[in-house]
Structure formats: structure tokens, C-alpha cells
Amino acid sequence: MSALGTRVVVASLRPLGGVAGAAVDAAVTVERYATARVLDSPELERILVSAVESPRVQAAVKRALVSDGVRDIVTAVFESGLFDLIAERLLASEALWHLVDEIAASPAVTAAITQQGLGFADQVGEEVRTRSRSADDWLERAAWRLVHRRTPTPRRGTEGLRPGPP
């Protein structure tokens, strides 16, 4: 008799279960849709920007950063040896050295090193050129003094030559 009652109850509640499941699915869909809308909306960005730019928030962050509590936390993190462990693991990692090799061989890095080398060569070249021209002048003055002649004055001997832009 009781089994029969149970069957009746289960049969009568089955449609209700389907309705409840459909209601939950609909609620999840609505929640996802609402979340996506909120995240995509410019309002969220505006709220975040105004929160970050708010003088009160900034003052609070500053106060928190200079507080003893934050200092204690930072000190505790460093004393915990966590960073030593991270550094140790990083140095032992093959991927890190692969990354270093990749960066060292990258065109940007090689171009920067080349540029530095060329800049140095330019500096040396410029210095040599300046000094050699000074030495030229000195040598000529000495030669003219030696033969007791006046320093030559420039004359117009090359009509075809005229200055122009490089």
C-alpha cells in the first residue's frame, strides 16, 4: 500500500522536477548574460577609473603602503625564503636559459649591440679625423716657417668646385 503511495507521489512530482531544472538553467543563462553585459559595459570601466583616480582611494592605498603592517608582511615574505626558492628554481630551469638565448640572439638585441659598436667606432673616427686635420695645419705652418715664406692665402683655382648640401 505504502509502495503504491510512493509511486503516486513520485509520478505527481516528476513534472515539477523538470520545471525546476528548466528554471535553474534559465537562471544560469541570465546570470552569464548579465555578467557579460556588465563586463562589456563602459560603466564598469568608468567605475574602475573613478575608483582608482579617487583621492580617497589613493590616500588609502598610500596609507596602507606606509603602514607597519604592510612592511611586516613584505619582510615576512622576503624572510620566508620564497624568493630564494623562486630564484633557485628559475636558475635551474632550462626554459629560462632558452629564453635568455633567444633574447640574446634576437635581432633587436644584436642591432643594439652593433649600434653601440658603430657609435664607438664613429667616436674614434671623429677623434682621429679632428686630430689629423689639426696636425695637417700644424705641419703646414711648420713647413712654411721652415722655408721662410708667408702662409699661403687661398686662391680661386677650382671654378668648377662649389659648396653644396651633402
Add this chain to the structure above:
Amino acid sequence: MELTTAAPTARTRDPSGVAYTGLLTRGIAFAIDAALINLVALVVTAGATLIVSLFHLPSNIRAVIAAVGVAAYVVWVIGYFVGFWSATGQTPGNRVMQFRVLTSNGERLRPRRALLRCGALVIAALPLFAGFLLTLFDRQRRGLQDRLARTVVVEAPGLSLAEASRRRRRTSARRAIGSEHAGADHPA
């Protein structure tokens, strides 16, 4: 031909503003050229010697090869100067020291005149380099070789190595972008 002027001294700059290059600067440029010429000759000679050493050649053949080598060296030296003077007016050494060899009319040297200047260079060097010393007493800083070949050596400031390299990279990047665009416009 348009010429550029470098910061010259008052004595060596003619009224048209052209500055002439002095003896020491030209000497340094010549030393750079000589180093380049001999470096190339040394590498080629070393290679040729290694190849010849693999074969057991009679001594008279070796003498012939040596003579050919000397002749090739002379041709290489003459070709180096004549080629650069007539092509750009500047050997690599001239470029480093930033000057240029031109005719007295300001034009680029033709190969025949470049060859004449090359020969005159030897003549100027023969009497204990006295031909070069004329540079010290000439208003246009001309040596015997310049007088014989009717040439002048003028300042020609150029781009620095770093700037030239930067421009080359920019140009090649622009070309790469251009070819990418062309490829996108005309897909195969």
C-alpha cells in the same frame, strides 16, 4: 657636381668654400687602404699557397706561379685605386677619413685619369716621398700626383657609421613592409 664642405681652416678653404685635405690625413687614409689591400692579398696568397702545396710541382713551375702572383698583386693594387677613384672618388680609407679625389673641375675621375694618378703616385714616392711634400706648400694642397693628373683632394663629410647602419635598417624594413603589402595586394 655639388661638393660639401667640412670645417676647414681658413688657409685651405678657397673662396668657393671648398676645403682641401692635408698630407697627414691623406697619409692615414693611405695606411688604411694599404692595410686592406695587404689583408686581402695575404688571405688570397695563403689560400693559393695551401692549394699549390698539395701538388708536387717542379721548382720552375713554382717560380712561374710566384711571378703570376706578383703580377696579380700589382694588378690588384692598381685596380683597387683606379676602381674606387673612378667609381665613387673615394677608397675605403678616404671614406673613413672623409675626403674625395676629384678632377680640378670638380668632376669624378675617369678610369684613364685615375690610372694616370696611380702612376703619378709611384713617381711622387720615388724621390724619398718628396712628391708628397709638395702638398705642404700648395694652396690647394696638391702633391706631385695631383699636379700630374690635374686632380684635387677635397673634404667630403659623410654619414657616421651608426647613422648609416640605422638608415640601412630603416630602408630594408620599409622594403620588407612594401613587399608584404604587395604580396597582400596580389595574392598568388
